[in-house]
Amino acid sequence: MFDRLINPGSIAVIGASHNPQKIGYVVLKNLVSHGYRGEVYPVNPKGGEILGYKVYANVEDIPPVDLSVITLPAELTVKVFEDVAKKSKFIIPIAGGFGETGKEGKEREKKILEIAKKYNARIIGPNTVGIYIPSTGVNTALVVPERSRFPGDGDIAFITQSGALGLLTMDSVAMYNVGFSAFINLGNRIDVNENELLEFFGSDERSKVVIMYIESFRDGREFMRIAREVTRKKPIVVLKAGRTKRGGRAASLHTGALGGSDAVADGAFKQCGVIRAYDEVELVDYARALAYGKPIHGDRVAVVTSAGGVGVVTTDYIESQERGIGMKMAELSEETKRRIKEEVVPFASVENPVDMTAQASDEDYDGVLEALNSDPNVDAILVYALFQTPLISERLVDIITRWHREGDKPIVVGTIGSEFAMRMLARFEENKVPAYPSIERAVKALRVLRDRGEILRRLGE
Amino acid sequence: MNEYEAKKFLARYGISVPRGFVAREEADIERMDLRYPLVAKVLSEEILHKSDVGGVILNVGSPEEARDAFNRINGIFGTPVLFEEMLRGNVEVIVGVTKDPSFGHAIMFGLGGIYTEIYRDVTFRVIPITRGDAEHMLQDIKGRKILEGYRGKKVNREALIDLLLKVSAIVEENPEIEGMDLNPVLLSEEDAVVLDAKIVFS
Incomplete structure (x- = not known):
């Protein structure tokens, strides 16, 4: 169409x-x-x-x-x-x-x-x-080329009600090589609307995930109908902003006063399997997790790190309900612990988080990921690729990429640091591995993949 | 639609409400066939917060007390008085309906009282809802543990899920409903009973 x-x-x-x-x-x-x-x-x-x-x-x-x-x-x-x-x-x-x-x-x-x-x-x-389609070179957007960058081709279809917010969002991730299959700004939306486009990108093979910035829905019920269909095939992330005023006689009721359009939209998203983002960073972070990662079925996470403190903060974020995602740290099986201790890193702590310390090498990561991949007690792996220690090299990107592609467990990567780390982040991105530059963002990506697993169980027949 | 009519309306769809009786004058109380203790309430569409204005009397224990209660409420407001059997339960919740400009009718569920008013711990779904949606709603509020028998206060989750599904069905069948507050709904080990109901039609 x-x-x-x-x-x-x-x-x-x-x-x-x-x-x-x-x-x-x-x-x-x-x-x-x-x-x-x-x-x-x-x-x-x-x-x-x-x-x-x-x-x-x-x-x-x-x-x-x-x-x-x-x-x-x-x-x-x-x-x-x-x-x-x-x-x-x-x-x-x-x-x-x-x-x-x-x-x-x-x-x-x-x-x-x-x-x-x-x-x-x-x-x-x-x-x-207007629109920007990296694969066909169609671009109607006005920006100063010296001061901004357009992203390349990729898996993310982006439908936005705000043109400027959309362009800024793309500009902010272009330096990490995040790619888009299409960008469409609805503008005043007098004809083509978000529902038709969602349906279209839902069956567009080049788009692995559809993300939307929406201030008001043209037809909320139609959106739900289409979203319910599309979400069986591919994930949808919506950044919904703006609240409409409520009026009329029903506002005298409790339910009317509590039900700002945002609260209702929130419920609608849950019903039709839409994942919600609250700002432009989450919007693209979640899109990358969903486009590249595997849905997580279960809530037991294994964490691999070479920095103890990173493991501790991550544990808090994973387990806390209040300031965290309410998942669990996996209890590693005895076999996994034995393998890690005897075959890989005798100096490591073989509890979860697996802390390999600053002595860790690329090969050690490989061995630990192999052991965790066959542990039945692990539903997902968060691995920190920290390039600041001497025995870690760029090869770690390839090792993690291989486990991401060939292993059964969903993997999310955290990479913290300055220019070098950001370059590695871009390499993970090229390999379509979901990688994030902070603990919190990596942990939130885990949650989104778990939510996706739940949506597929609930709505995917 | 006043409270009594609203409850009659809900009862027609199989929703539990307390047994009640409307007294228009003192003499009506002789014909009242309810089990004491009772609650007496001002019956008016205009008064929204009945207990705040002295329109509710609890623990009415005998026909004499019922006559007193009638005269007090009728004396202040000049309206009929609704008598209902007082019920025991463990948890109060709120169930409501609103009409959203982009999504249309939506159903709300939350824990009653301060949980709703102060913490706004409520969750919405667009009508119609499935059983899965209703179950998801119970899991979706922060105070979900209260519905799991916290401190031995057991509640009948099935009755609550059933109530949510019935409210959804009522709105589908009566799209002229603009909004609804079932507040509170009393949950016990046996049932979910609507203690107060307001329904607004367009």
Whole structure:
């Protein structure tokens, strides 16, 4: 349904510009620099050439296209809209000045929606940064390239009601090589909405997880129906913000006063198997855990570390109900303890956390992970890859990656430190191992994988 | 719909409510066939917090006391008086319904009294709910241990789950319901009984 939006064979840029400060230039520049391979039709009455593309003076002059990006102000957008709709399957009107500004803007929205319906074109927006699809090089977003970075291709489909928050979120993780399959900003959402897109990405094989930033649902019940279906196949994480005011006679009841829309949304998410994030960091952290990791069935965690204190803090976070995730530290089997003590690290503490101390080597990690992987008392492993000690090398990334891929137990990695550690974090990311730069974030990833296990048991037939 | 009518309405769907009787004048009390002790309550749709304004009298032990209670409440408010059998139980909870702008009807469950009012320890689900949803709701509140027989105070979890499912079914069948407060619902080893009920229709 949205194939031609994600992977358009041709794109028209209505309002293309020679001026590098203008969005009509940036969109063209984005298409060039992100390697978009389809046909490009810039439209501007002045004609000429921009970035090597021939510029068309009128929309009438271009052939039919899959996608048109209108980079003109709202008033002009309305003016050209009929000509554009005749030629396009999908239209992205970038400009603000629509429903968000009041009555006049609402009228404009009504007009363009009517026209789009008449010609069977679909609108994303208006008032949107548009879309970014790393794999096809389609990018309509306006940012200063020297000061921000777009992430590469990956497993995460991102649907957002806020364009800026979405771009900032992607920028903040691009340096760790986190990749996205698609980014779509709904803008004022007068036509294409989150439910259709959730359904689409639910069956899109390139997307392993769908994440959403939502302030208000277009149709909450429809969302639940689709989410219930999608969550059987792939995880959904929602960052839900904003509370609607409650009114009416029912507000005189206790239940009405307690049931701000947020509390109801929270219950709805639990019913339809949606995992909730509370900020942009959690949103992507959880997405990575769910896209790369295995669901955890059970609540017994084995922790491997070379730093004792890290193990102690982790234990607190794992077991505490109040400031933690309420899971359990696994009781390692006698066989596991014997193997670790006799075959791997005689100097280690073979209780859980398994503390191998600063004498630990890459091989020691390998041996301990092997022993834990065959321990029936362990449901998941949290392993800290701490690169600050002499016998640990970059090879540890490969060793952990191998256990992540070949072992049966779900694995989450913690890597703490500065530039070197962050480089290793990026390597884990390339290998699609869920790795996190702090104890708390690593432990929360465990919880999310456990929640996913529970959702699959509850809703997955 | 006043409290008595609301309870009649709930009872039609198999929800437990105390046996009750409405006295419009003192003489009605002679015909009252309830087991003492009773509770006497002002019967009015307008008064929301009955006990705060002196509209509730507990432990009415005899027909004489019932007449006194009638005259006191009727004297202040000029309304009929609802007499109900007083029941014993172990835990009070709240069950409610609200209508959310994006999700529509939702059911709420929480522990009663300060747990609801101060700690807001409540959980919602969108209607209709499944049995699994209802069970999940009982697990979802922070005070969940109280429903597991804390300090020997046993409660009938099945009766509570059944009540949640019935409320969900009532709202499905009567979508004109705008909101509902069943507060408190008294849980005992045997049953879950709705002690007070407000239902708002659109």
